Amino acid sequence: MTKYFELISQTILFKGLPDQHIDELLKIAREKDFVKNVLIFTEGDNGDGFYINVEGLVKIFKLSPEGKEQILHIFGPGEPYGEVPVFSGQTFPANAETLSKCRSLFFPRKAIVNLITENPSIALNMLAVLSLRLRQFTVQVENLSLKEVPGRLAAHLLILSIEQDKTDTINLNISKSQLASLLGTIPETLSRILSKMAGQNLIDVQGRKIKLLDIEGLEMLAQTGRIADIEKL
Amino acid sequence: MTKYFELISQTILFKGLPDQHIDELLKIAREKDFVKNVLIFTEGDNGDGFYINVEGLVKIFKLSPEGKEQILHIFGPGEPYGEVPVFSGQTFPANAETLSKCRSLFFPRKAIVNLITENPSIALNMLAVLSLRLRQFTVQVENLSLKEVPGRLAAHLLILSIEQDKTDTINLNISKSQLASLLGTIPETLSRILSKMAGQNLIDVQGRKIKLLDIEGLEMLAQTGRIADIEKL
DNA sequence: TTATTTTTTTGACATAAGTCAATGCAGACC
DNA sequence: GGTCTGCATTGACTTATGTCAAAAAAATAA
Incomplete structure (x- = not known):
C-alpha cells in the first residue's frame, strides 16, 4: 500500500x-x-x-x-x-x-x-x-434555485478553468449528457444553450473541449444567470 | 450558564x-x-x-x-x-x-x-x-432538481407533520413568503399551488395552519412531484 | 474498412413557473 | 374607530425548460 x-x-x-x-x-x-x-x-x-x-x-x-x-x-x-x-x-x-x-x-x-x-x-x-x-x-x-441553466453552465465552466488552471481551452472529461445531469437539466437543453453561447462568441465547442472566448461575458452570465441580459449586447 | x-x-x-x-x-x-x-x-x-x-x-x-x-x-x-x-x-x-x-x-x-x-x-x-x-x-x-414545486411542498408538509407529531393540523410557523423561498420559488406560485391543492381536497388552508386531508395523496405527490398525476383522479 | 450502437443535435410542441401589476386582507398603531 | 403597512391573492402575460420524435454525428465493435 x-x-x-x-x-x-x-x-x-x-x-x-x-x-x-x-x-x-x-x-x-x-x-x-x-x-x-x-x-x-x-x-x-x-x-x-x-x-x-x-x-x-x-x-x-x-x-x-x-x-x-x-x-x-x-x-x-x-x-x-x-x-x-x-x-x-x-x-x-x-x-x-x-x-x-x-x-x-x-x-x-x-x-x-x-x-x-x-x-x-x-x-x-x-x-x-x-x-x-x-x-x-x-x-x-x-x-x-437561484440561477437558470445558462448561468449554472457558465459558473461550471469558470470553475473548470480554475481547476484545470487554463484560461483558454478546458476539457469537460465527461459526456455532455452527464454534464447536463450535473447541472440539473437534460441533454437537449444543454445542447441548445451551448450552441447559443457559441453563437454569441462566449465559447467555442469542439467535442469535449471548450474554448473560453469571453471570460468577462461568462462571469457576467454566471452572476446574473440570465442569458437574455447577454443577448442584448 | x-x-x-x-x-x-x-x-x-x-x-x-x-x-x-x-x-x-x-x-x-x-x-x-x-x-x-x-x-x-x-x-x-x-x-x-x-x-x-x-x-x-x-x-x-x-x-x-x-x-x-x-x-x-x-x-x-x-x-x-x-x-x-x-x-x-x-x-x-x-x-x-x-x-x-x-x-x-x-x-x-x-x-x-x-x-x-x-x-x-x-x-x-x-x-x-x-x-x-x-x-x-x-x-x-x-x-x-428532481421535483416540481407541488412535490416539494407536499414533501415539506409531510416532514412538518412528522416533526410536529401531528397527523391532522400542522403549523407553518413562518410566513408564506418565507416558505416560498425555502421551497425555492416565489409567493405567487406558492399561493396558486396551495389553492390548487385545496381544490383537490388534499389540504385545507387556514392562514398559517394547514389541515392535511389526504395524507396518501400528499405522499404520492411528494413521490412523483407532478400535480398532473393527481389531477387525473 | 463497414456495421452497430451510443451520443448529440435539431425541430415542433406543451407546460411549469416567473414577471408585472392590481387588488384584497389583516394586524399594528395612532 | 380609522389609517397604515406588510403580506397574500388573483389575473394577464412571457419565458425557460421539459417532452417527444427524428435525424445527424461520433464512438465502438466486428
Missing part, C-alpha cells in the same frame, strides 16, 4: 497529517478495483466505510421515482467519497457508480473510528473536509 | 456527551441576544465561532445578484448553526438573520478546537452532525 503514500497525504481528508498517521491509515486501507459502469454502493446500503479514489471517475447520483438521474458529484483521483454515513452511522444517502475503469482505496468504519479516538488531529482534519463539502452543497443549492 | 445544561445536552451536536464535557462547553459559551430582523453574520464574515439557538427563529439564506433570497434553513431552539466554517477555517458561506426576538449561545472557535483536541469523542459527535447536515442537503438538492 505504500505506493499510495503520496496520494493519500495529498487528499483533502488527510492533508497535513504527520507521516506516521498516514502509515497507519495505509495499513487499514483495502484496494478495490472496478470495471466501467459498476455500482459501488447504492442508496440505503450500510455505510461501513468510505473510499478514496485512486484512478478513474466515480459519479455520485440520486434517482427520482421515474428514474431521472441527478448527479451530485463526480470524483477523480485523490478525492474521498462515501464518508457521510461513516460518522452518522446511517445508510448511504445516494448511489455511486464508476464512469470508467476505476481503482479506489476502502477504509473500514471501525478502523477509522479507532484511529480518530487515538488521534484527535485526524478528526479535526475530517471536520474541515465535511465542512467544505457542506459549503459546496450550499453553493449547489444556490445554483439550482 | 448552567440554566442551559438541559438544552445543550439535547442538541444534536452534543447529544450523548458525558456531563463533564457539557460543563466545559457551557464554560466557554457566551449568551447573545438579538431583536427581530438582525443580521447575525453575513456571507464572507470570518467564522470565528458557531451558535446554538436558545429561543426564537434564525434563517440562513443566500442572495442572488438581483437580491432574490434563497432560504437554506430556518433554525429554532436547540439547533446549532454557523458551524461549517469553524473547522474549514474559512468564511461563512451564507447569511444569518433573526426572524423574531432571539437568544443564542456563541461558542468561540479557539475554545472549541482546544476542547476537541483534548476530547476526541466530542469530535466524533460533531462529525456525525456534519454528516447528517450533508445528508439533508443531498435531499434538498434532489428536491430542487
Whole structure:
C-alpha cells in the first residue's frame, strides 16, 4: 500500500497529517478495483466505510421515482467519497457508480473510528473536509434555485478553468449528457444553450473541449444567470 | 450558564456527551441576544465561532445578484448553526438573520478546537452532525432538481407533520413568503399551488395552519412531484 | 474498412413557473 | 374607530425548460 503514500497525504481528508498517521491509515486501507459502469454502493446500503479514489471517475447520483438521474458529484483521483454515513452511522444517502475503469482505496468504519479516538488531529482534519463539502452543497443549492441553466453552465465552466488552471481551452472529461445531469437539466437543453453561447462568441465547442472566448461575458452570465441580459449586447 | 445544561445536552451536536464535557462547553459559551430582523453574520464574515439557538427563529439564506433570497434553513431552539466554517477555517458561506426576538449561545472557535483536541469523542459527535447536515442537503438538492414545486411542498408538509407529531393540523410557523423561498420559488406560485391543492381536497388552508386531508395523496405527490398525476383522479 | 450502437443535435410542441401589476386582507398603531 | 403597512391573492402575460420524435454525428465493435 505504500505506493499510495503520496496520494493519500495529498487528499483533502488527510492533508497535513504527520507521516506516521498516514502509515497507519495505509495499513487499514483495502484496494478495490472496478470495471466501467459498476455500482459501488447504492442508496440505503450500510455505510461501513468510505473510499478514496485512486484512478478513474466515480459519479455520485440520486434517482427520482421515474428514474431521472441527478448527479451530485463526480470524483477523480485523490478525492474521498462515501464518508457521510461513516460518522452518522446511517445508510448511504445516494448511489455511486464508476464512469470508467476505476481503482479506489476502502477504509473500514471501525478502523477509522479507532484511529480518530487515538488521534484527535485526524478528526479535526475530517471536520474541515465535511465542512467544505457542506459549503459546496450550499453553493449547489444556490445554483439550482437561484440561477437558470445558462448561468449554472457558465459558473461550471469558470470553475473548470480554475481547476484545470487554463484560461483558454478546458476539457469537460465527461459526456455532455452527464454534464447536463450535473447541472440539473437534460441533454437537449444543454445542447441548445451551448450552441447559443457559441453563437454569441462566449465559447467555442469542439467535442469535449471548450474554448473560453469571453471570460468577462461568462462571469457576467454566471452572476446574473440570465442569458437574455447577454443577448442584448 | 448552567440554566442551559438541559438544552445543550439535547442538541444534536452534543447529544450523548458525558456531563463533564457539557460543563466545559457551557464554560466557554457566551449568551447573545438579538431583536427581530438582525443580521447575525453575513456571507464572507470570518467564522470565528458557531451558535446554538436558545429561543426564537434564525434563517440562513443566500442572495442572488438581483437580491432574490434563497432560504437554506430556518433554525429554532436547540439547533446549532454557523458551524461549517469553524473547522474549514474559512468564511461563512451564507447569511444569518433573526426572524423574531432571539437568544443564542456563541461558542468561540479557539475554545472549541482546544476542547476537541483534548476530547476526541466530542469530535466524533460533531462529525456525525456534519454528516447528517450533508445528508439533508443531498435531499434538498434532489428536491430542487428532481421535483416540481407541488412535490416539494407536499414533501415539506409531510416532514412538518412528522416533526410536529401531528397527523391532522400542522403549523407553518413562518410566513408564506418565507416558505416560498425555502421551497425555492416565489409567493405567487406558492399561493396558486396551495389553492390548487385545496381544490383537490388534499389540504385545507387556514392562514398559517394547514389541515392535511389526504395524507396518501400528499405522499404520492411528494413521490412523483407532478400535480398532473393527481389531477387525473 | 463497414456495421452497430451510443451520443448529440435539431425541430415542433406543451407546460411549469416567473414577471408585472392590481387588488384584497389583516394586524399594528395612532 | 380609522389609517397604515406588510403580506397574500388573483389575473394577464412571457419565458425557460421539459417532452417527444427524428435525424445527424461520433464512438465502438466486428
